[in-house]
Amino acid sequence: MTARMEKRFADVAAEGRPVLVTYFMGGDPDFDTSFAIMKALPKAGADVIELGMPFSDPMADGPAIQLAGQRSLKGGQTLVKTLELARLFRGEDQHTPIVLMGYYNPIYIYGVDRFLTDALEAGIDGLIVVDLPPEMDDELCIPALKRNINFIRLATPTTDDRRLPKVLENTSGFVYYVSMTGITGSALPDPSLIAGAVERIKSHTELPVCVGFGVKTAEHARAIGASADGVVVGTAIVNQIASSLTEEGRATDATVPGVEALVKGLSVGVRAARLAAAE
Amino acid sequence: MNEAPKLNSFKAGPDEEGRFGIFGGRFVAETLMPLILDLQDEWNKAKSDPTFKADLEKLGAHYIGRPSPLYFAERLTAELGGAKIYFKREELNHTGSHKINNCIGQILLAKRMGKTRIIAETGAGQHGVASATVAARFGLPCVVYMGATDVERQAPNVFRMKLLGAEVKPVTAGSGTLKDAMNEALRDWVTNVDSTYYLIGTAAGPHPYPEMVRDFQSVIGQEAKEQILAAEGRLPDLVIAAVGGGSNAIGIFHPFLDDEGVKIVGVEAGGKGLDGDEHCASITAGSPGVLHGNRTYLLQDGDGQIKEGHSISAGLDYPGIGPEHAWLNDVGRVEYVPIMDHEALEAFQTLTRLEGIIPALEPSHALAEVIKRAPKMGKDEIILMNLSGRGDKDIFTVGKILGMGQ
Numbered sequence: 001m002t003a004r005m006e007k008r009f010a011d012v013a014a015e016g017r018p019v020l021v022t023y024f025m026g027g028d029p030d031f032d033t034s035f036a037i038m039k040a041l042p043k044a045g046a047d048v049i050e051l052g053m054p055f056s057d058p059m060a061d062g063p064a065i066q067l068a069g070q071r072s073l074k075g076g077q078t079l080v081k082t083l084e085l086a087r088l089f090r091g092e093d094q095h096t097p098i099v100l101m102g103y104y105n106p107i108y109i110y111g112v113d114r115f116l117t118d119a120l121e122a123g124i125d126g127l128i129v130v131d132l133p134p135e136m137d138d139e140l141c142i143p144a145l146k147r148n149i150n151f152i153r154l155a156t157p158t159t160d161d162r163r164l165p166k167v168l169e170n171t172s173g174f175v176y177y178v179s180m181t182g183i184t185g186s187a188l189p190d191p192s193l194i195a196g197a198v199e200r201i202k203s204h205t206e207l208p209v210c211v212g213f214g215v216k217t218a219e220h221a222r223a224i225g226a227s228a229d230g231v232v233v234g235t236a237i238v239n240q241i242a243s244s245l246t247e248e249g250r251a252t253d254a255t256v257p258g259v260e261a262l263v264k265g266l267s268v269g270v271r272a273a274r275l276a277a278a279e
Numbered sequence: 280m281n282e283a284p285k286l287n288s289f290k291a292g293p294d295e296e297g298r299f300g301i302f303g304g305r306f307v308a309e310t311l312m313p314l315i316l317d318l319q320d321e322w323n324k325a326k327s328d329p330t331f332k333a334d335l336e337k338l339g340a341h342y343i344g345r346p347s348p349l350y351f352a353e354r355l356t357a358e359l360g361g362a363k364i365y366f367k368r369e370e371l372n373h374t375g376s377h378k379i380n381n382c383i384g385q386i387l388l389a390k391r392m393g394k395t396r397i398i399a400e401t402g403a404g405q406h407g408v409a410s411a412t413v414a415a416r417f418g419l420p421c422v423v424y425m426g427a428t429d430v431e432r433q434a435p436n437v438f439r440m441k442l443l444g445a446e447v448k449p450v451t452a453g454s455g456t457l458k459d460a461m462n463e464a465l466r467d468w469v470t471n472v473d474s475t476y477y478l479i480g481t482a483a484g485p486h487p488y489p490e491m492v493r494d495f496q497s498v499i500g501q502e503a504k505e506q507i508l509a510a511e512g513r514l515p516d517l518v519i520a521a522v523g524g525g526s527n528a529i530g531i532f533h534p535f536l537d538d539e540g541v542k543i544v545g546v547e548a549g550g551k552g553l554d555g556d557e558h559c560a561s562i563t564a565g566s567p568g569v570l571h572g573n574r575t576y577l578l579q580d581g582d583g584q585i586k587e588g589h590s591i592s593a594g595l596d597y598p599g600i601g602p603e604h605a606w607l608n609d610v611g612r613v614e615y616v617p618i619m620d621h622e623a624l625e626a627f628q629t630l631t632r633l634e635g636i637i638p639a640l641e642p643s644h645a646l647a648e649v650i651k652r653a654p655k656m657g658k659d660e661i662i663l664m665n666l667s668g669r670g671d672k673d674i675f676t677v678g679k680i681l682g683m684g685q
Contacts, residue, residue, distance in 0.1 A: 054584075055583075055584065056453070056584040056585045057453075057458065057462050057570060057571075057585050058462075059308070059462050059465040059466060059469075059571070060308045060310075060465075060466070060469060061466075062466075066452060073584060078582040079582055079583070080582075103569075104306060104569045105568045105569045105570060105577075105579070105583040105585070106582055106583035106584070107583070108568060108569055108574075108583065109568060109579065109581070109582065109583030110582075110583065130308050131306045131307055131308060131569065131572075132306065133305065133306075133307060133308070133309050133312045134312075135296065135304075135305050135312070136304060136305065136306060153309070154308070154309045154310075155309065156308075156309050156310040157310075158309075158310050158311075158312075158313045158314065158472055159309060159312075159313065160313065163312070163313055167309065178309075178310065181310050181469060181470060181471070181472050181473075182310075182469060182470040183466045183469060183470060186470070
């Protein structure tokens with residue numbers, strides 16, 4: 001685990017609340033705006049940043065993130081530029097962990113060794129690559145762990161007790177529990193079911209468990225955060241960005257402040273989570 | 280190539296991880312992994328189950344109409360003045376193409392697995408029709424994802440699917456063709472894993488699909504081999520098939536892979552030419568990458584973003600190719616060549632007029648390559664071509680291009 005990630009989870013746990021993980025798509029709708037969004041996230045209360053790498057064929061994503069990827073690619077975003085976003089951010093913030101999230105092909109084409117070197121240099125702490133299950137660990141997971149970059153794996157409702165050890169084996173940083181079988185941005189299932197699933201995973205691992213897919217409001221964040229070590233919010237932020245754009249998809253004066261306001265609200269939600277659990 | 284299969288065979292792949300050399304594999308979201316492993320188990324059991332084999336043969340004979348004939352194209356042979364040309368007539372199958380071979384096999388598996396809902400992707404609509412057909416035959420609801428562009432240019436097949444009781448969902452993402460339909464089918468599958476069986480139509484996708492689809496389609500090559508031996512007393516000199524994802528091609532190629540004297544050629548869609556982006560020649564003009572669950576040759580840019588292909592034929596309009604084809608190319612066993620839209624269109628008309636067979640635009644690509652090669656071969660040589668589908672679905676597209684008004 002990178003020191004930065006470990007420290008952030010430990011510090012937040014010491015505050016007695018769950019971690020707020022926020023996702024946005026790098027380059028959505030353009031490089032400069034997404035850099036401004038990235039800088040605004042920790043100031044609004046985000047503890048960990050998931051930086052989306054756009055891909056032309058995002059098979060596990062719902063319409064909101066698909067469109068964000070299309071806007072970003074249309075705006076000229078590339079993997080080189082996404083790494084550049086991280087590097088610029090790291091120049092101003094040395095403490096907020098950055099996790100790159102996306103699909104394997106752009107990394108494969110970039111070259112795995114070159115990618116890991118450049119990611120480390122840009123201050124990346126972890127990777128989430130949706131289409132690399134444990135069966136494909138030799139591709140990127142093992143090389144990343146050797147270079148001390150976390151490989152964060154998704155566990156899902158279909159990951160049963162028989163399979164869970166295999167999924168957790170080379171996972172580091174945290175475990176990302178996908179709250180339902182489905183694509184990003186679907187409806188959130190019953191928080192009590194999620195609490196059970198989180199407990200099941202925690203009985204197999206010491207790693208923190210963060211829950212995502214379907215968390216949209218401060219109330220969701222509070223409810224999920226009552227049992228999980230962290231809450232991941234993605235589609236809600238992406239939707240907030242989309243709703244602020246002009247008809248041609250350009251950023252407006254409302255784009256960055258809109259994200260800030262949403263994340264501040266979510267941050268209030270996670271800060272109320274353990275209070276609620278204690279009630 | 281690391282870990283090439285036994286040196287004395289081109290038929291040993293894939294390995295246990297689903298790899299053909301560096302190609303293939305299982306690049307899918309975790310949600311789907313347990314399901315894919317279940318499917319693999321069930322497929323392994325089915326392969327050695329005599330009941331499964333018997334069901335498959337019975338439905339093959341009485342529902343599909345197997346064996347499909349091997350036809351000597353006498354007038355085309357005379358016209359070209361070279362090698363003798365034989366067609367494996369998969370276009371005479373029930374539903375009009377080779378696609379039904381695979382659909383029957385997979386729906387039997389779906390039933391064994393207790394699945395209650397079928398989803399499929401389709402390009403030209405041939406696989407969609409075949410899926411809707413077997414779903415009707417086995418009483419399962421069926422949803423077919425089809426690119427919005429394809430819904431428009433393959434209207435007759437859309438009607439057929441609807442009449443068969445399937446729900447056709449047009450996909451508008453991307454350029455609204457086969458690749459986008461496959462993305463949407465994968466999203467549906469991830470959401471409905473418990474109930475749903477994803478009936479993939481081509482020899483691509485995560486392991487075990489490429490192997491499974493190949494095995495269901497290999498009946499084409501097995502029959503053709505027996506039939507040509509009966510007709511000519513020897514194997515063909517050249518086997519040719521069109522390649523989109525590559526299921527009809529791998530089906531006819533596979534039984535011939537270890538026959539040294541048999542040259543094998545796969546024909547890709549050259550579209551409007553390989554110089555620009557308007558083609559679908561993944562092997563001839565693409566590079567290795569990872570999409571839709573497997574590593575294979577893809578049309579992509581320098582950032583690893585997948586490009587939209589183009590072909591006059593909706594069935595070849597896919598920016599990738601089955602992983603076994605990628606491997607057969609790299610080890611040099613099969614040669615892959617492009618054929619342009621206009622060449623396929625000419626071949627379509629030639630066959631229609633000379634033999635009274637209206638071919639689909641997909642095998643018209645293979646036919647165009649036959650037309651190029653046959654005159655250069657001796658009269659004692661033999662070409663075997665997979666006539667994988669009939670052209671009824673394409674008559675409006677072709678009529679429009681040729682300016683044949685209403």
